[in-house]
Amino acid sequence: MVYCRLRKREKPMTTSHAEQLREEGYAIIRGFVPPDDMAAIERAVDDVYAEGMKHPKTFRHGNLMFELLNDPAADKKIVLQAYWFAWINRVLEEQRRHPRYLDALEPMLGRDIKHISNQIHWKHPGAKYTFYRYHQDVRFRENKAVYLGLDDLESSWITTGLAVNAQDAGNGALQVFPGSHKRGYLGLSEGGTIMAGETPEQHLIDAGLDPADMVQCELEPGDLVMWTLYTVHGSPPNTSDRERKFILNGYARASASPERGEWAFRGGASTPLGDEQQICKFERLREEPDPVYIDDTWTDEARQAQS
Ligand SMILES: O=C(O)CCC(=O)C(=O)O
Ligand SMILES: [Fe+2]
Secondary structure (H helix, E strand, C coil), rough: CCCCCCCCCCCCCHHHHHHHHHHHEEHHHHHCCCCCHHHHHHHHHHHHHHHHCCCCCCCCCCCCCEEEEEECCCCCEEEEEEEEECCCCCHHHCCCCCCCHHHHHHHHHCCEEEEEEEEEEEEECCCCCCCCCEECCCCCCHHHHCCCCCCCCCCCCEEEEEECCCHHHHHHCEEEECCHHHCCCCCCCCCCCCCCCCCHHHHHHHHCCCHHHHHCEECCCCCCEEEEECCCEECCCCCCCCCCCEEEEEEHHHCCCCCCCCCECCCCCECCCCCCCCCCCCCCCCCCCCEEECCCCCCCCHHHHHC
């Protein structure tokens, strides 16, 4: 790994992580969040989990969503993902726009920054659905016309992943293909959700990627990994007896996203969520503002039950 561990109070190496993002399509900032703040963040993540578990199944209310599953292997109800929990958790609302995110993002995105995605992913030990097939996030920008500069590979769109607990291959940490962001859209893992199976090696080879180039991002609590919309990435299943808790926040240069996203920074000033939700990735926000429960359709079990 290019970066050495940052000591306490050291500033993130902004120039070099911007360079690594440009050249390799990903970068890691070690010790991005100090341990005291991480303890509060982990408690907040656990609070969000407990809130999600109050629901019998997947629940959406505007941008806020909890994806729940009765996992057949874990043999219990679990929360897989939460979206836009910043609306219900003050600690995490402040974290999403903490000045340290401006420090990290400014070299690429400038000082006016929109926040597009706000997610927590849990991978429970023993659960069946704990992997993410290799993909490029540009695929999840549904209404492509409202996102400007999608082909501006380096500078307009950055996804960040904060390790809430220690992550490695065993508990399903993020994996990336360095340099893959320069290859355009490769169409990996299309058809169905990215959580419905592992990517066969042959699919990588067919897309011109060498499976040996994969980099496993080993992360300590508080480390931040960043990647671009075109960086091929995914993550293996959790085969360990440890949890894997990961906070993903996706940001854009505001001028590239005039119609989507919440403000994170305006002219460099950290900007709280307002009175009304903005359309982020959920395109039907205005048509479907009321709380709803949603049946899952993508698991093997749900598909068998339907056929
Ligand atoms: O949680 C992970 O390991 C990756 C998730 C991901 O890449 C995504 O949701 O787009
Ligand atoms: Fe992704």
